[in-house]
Amino acid sequence: MLDQIAGCLERGMEVSVVCNEMAFGKDRNIDDARWRTLPGPVVSWWGGLNRCRSLLRKWSGRFWDKLSTFIDLANAHKLRNADVVVAHFGHNGLRVARVMKRRRISAPLVTIFHGTDVGRPMHDGTLHQYRPVFEKGALQLPVNAFFRQALIDAGAEPTQVVVHHMGIRPGEIEYHWRSWQGRTLSFISVCRLTEKKGTEYALRALACLPHRDWTYSVIGGGELLDELKLTAIDLGIADRVTFLGPRPHGEVKQRLRDADVFLLPSVAGRDGDLEGIPVALMEAMAGGLIAVSTYHSGIPELIEDHKTGFLVPERDVAALAGKLTWIAENPGLCEPIALAARRKVEADFNSNALNERFAQIVARLGETGSNT
Incomplete structure (x- = not known):
């Protein structure tokens, strides 16, 4: 999202940011320059009431939809001057669409669907909740083809659902290959240490490796941190695994440069939580690491097994261990895979090209909206 905002600003667009959480992710990426270039002031949609949001939700119970919509309507003026409203995540698109139904906003609505906002409703059978978005929105931009089909199956008009990948700037990431032979x-x-990231399966697969000359660094915090530390101890690999917690963006880049293989064996959470296409995989592939992941959500749109990385079925520890063993034993055969991965990111997940496309979409909708 930060890069998309930066892309619009670079193309001479005026951008206003209205959000729920004023510093989401900033504590983990305070050295990311894009925070310093955000157009200001960043506005809270609910203003002073935002700090009471969780309490209001608990207090209002089944009346939450009505109460939250009422507060959204009261703050709709914060969106009225926009030529186009871009809502990241389906639930925010739904909020805007409900306000549009009451004629408080007339600008075209673009909703970007990222992951949880599709996965959990699919799991619960509630994707139909987005029908106001389909009816009032000008365009839905899911981040992968898997989500596109899910939205169409839920009633979205196919011509209004277009895959738009998130991406990275590969020119800012130096490609660096080095063999681990010897x-x-x-x-x-x-990653965040949540169920869908599949870190438990990475640990279990590593414990199965016949080769013991390896290390594993895990960067990120989350609710499963303590549990995963205990898992590493139980598996007898705690001396090779380092849990580093959240680290500054600059340090993460350096640690990626020093590593060989990026592990992200993503799984569908028990609550339906899904990945989109993880940006972390793109960054690793651009930097020359071998990426190992799963046949999950949109990840196969980025990684082709044995060509631009490696994929295994979700939760299949034996298959994952087999891929990691092959990688360990074949550094020479991995080099062309790493190069192909870099080229894949440059061709299909380059945010410079994606931001240009996005700016064209937004500009076209803005012109259409001003003529109606």
């Missing part, structure tokens, strides 16, 4: 093989994961 030295310790370095695995790394950078």
Whole structure:
């Protein structure tokens, strides 16, 4: 999202940011320059009431939809001067669409669907909740083809649902390949330690490796941190695994540069939580790491098994261990895979090209909206 905002600003667009959480992610990426270039002031949609949001939700219970919509309507003036409203995540698109139904906003609505906002409703059978978005929105931009089909199946008009990938700027990431022949093989994961990231399966697969000359660094915090530390102890690999917690953006980049294999064996959460296409995988592939992940959500749109990385079925520890063993034993055969991965990111997940496309979409909708 930060990069998309930066892309619009670079193309001479005026951008206003209205959000729920004023500093989401900033504590983990305070050294990311894009925070300093955000157009200001960043506005809270609910203003002073935002700090009471969780309490209001608990207090209002089944009346939450009505109460939250009432507060959204009262703050709709914060969106009225926009030529186009871009809502990141389906639930925010739904909020805007409900306000539009009451004629408080007339600008075209673009809703970007990222992951949880599709996965959980699919799991619960509630994707139909987005029908106001389909009816009032000008365009739905899911981040992968898997989500596109899910939205169409839920009633969205196919011509209004277009896949728009998130991306990275590969020109800012130096490609760096080095063989691990004759030295310790370095695995790394950078992720929130939640169920869908599949870190448990990475640990279990590593414990099965016949080769013991490896290390594994895990960057990120989350509710499963303590549990995963205990898992590493139980598996007898705690001396090779380092849980680093959240680290500054600059340090993460350096640790990625020093690693060989990026592990992200994503799984569908028990609550339906899904990945989109993780940006962390794109960054690793651009930097020359071998990416290992799963046949999950939109990830196969980024990684083709044995060509631009490696994929295994979700939760299949034996298959994952087999891929990691092959990688450990074949550094020479991995080099062309790493190069192909870099080229894949440059071709299909380059945010410079994606931001140009997005700016064209927004500009076209803005012109259409001003003529109606």
